[in-house]
Amino acid sequence: MPFHIMTLSRVAMPVSQAEGLKILERDQFCCRYCGLDGKASFENALVMSVDFVQPRARKGKKDPANLVACCRPCNTIKGTRVYKSFEDAKKYVLDRREQMRRAWEATRVRPAARAASA
Numbered sequence: 001m002p003f004h005i006m007t008l009s010r011v012a013m014p015v016s017q018a019e020g021l022k023i024l025e026r027d028q029f030c031c032r033y034c035g036l037d038g039k040a041s042f043e044n045a046l047v048m049s050v051d052f053v054q055p056r057a058r059k060g061k062k063d064p065a066n067l068v069a070c071c072r073p074c075n076t077i078k079g080t081r082v083y084k085s086f087e088d089a090k091k092y093v094l095d096r097r098e099q100m101r102r103a104w105e106a107t108r109v110r111p112a113a114r115a116a117s118a
Contacts, residue, residue, distance in 0.1 A: 015062060020050045027069035032086070033078070033093040036071045047072045053089060055080040073097070 015023070029038035029048060038048035051070035054060035057080045068086070070078075077096045083089040 014056075015050050015067065019062070019067075023050045023064065023067045024048060024069045026064070030069060031071040031074055032068040033070060033074035033090050034097060036074075038069070038071075044071075049075055051075045051078065053086050054082060058082050 052060040
């Protein structure tokens with residue numbers, strides 16, 4: 001079992017390709033956080049991965065109950081934070097995605113809006 005580089009504590013091994021495929025199939029290739037359908041397009045399939053609900057860095061186990069299908073954006077947003085439950089993690093990820101979307105939209109100036117204000 002490998003060690004976490006910062007704390008030198010033991011962490012679970014990464015998920016093998018076969019184990020990951022089983023988790024993706026169990027969750028029907030849909031992100032358990034945002035619902036992205038990994039079967040809808042090739043591009044969606046490329047961003048699908050498996051997430052440790054309780055992160056490996058926080059002693060999360062490589063147990064199917066601790067693993068979910070996840071798109072990489074949601075996995076990045078969730079990070080290595082620890083939540084009381086999967087539902088708390090999902091709520092955090094969806095709220096953060098919405099905040100990021102609003103911030104991104106606020107920085108975009110639409111040509112029609114620019115012309116109307118001139």
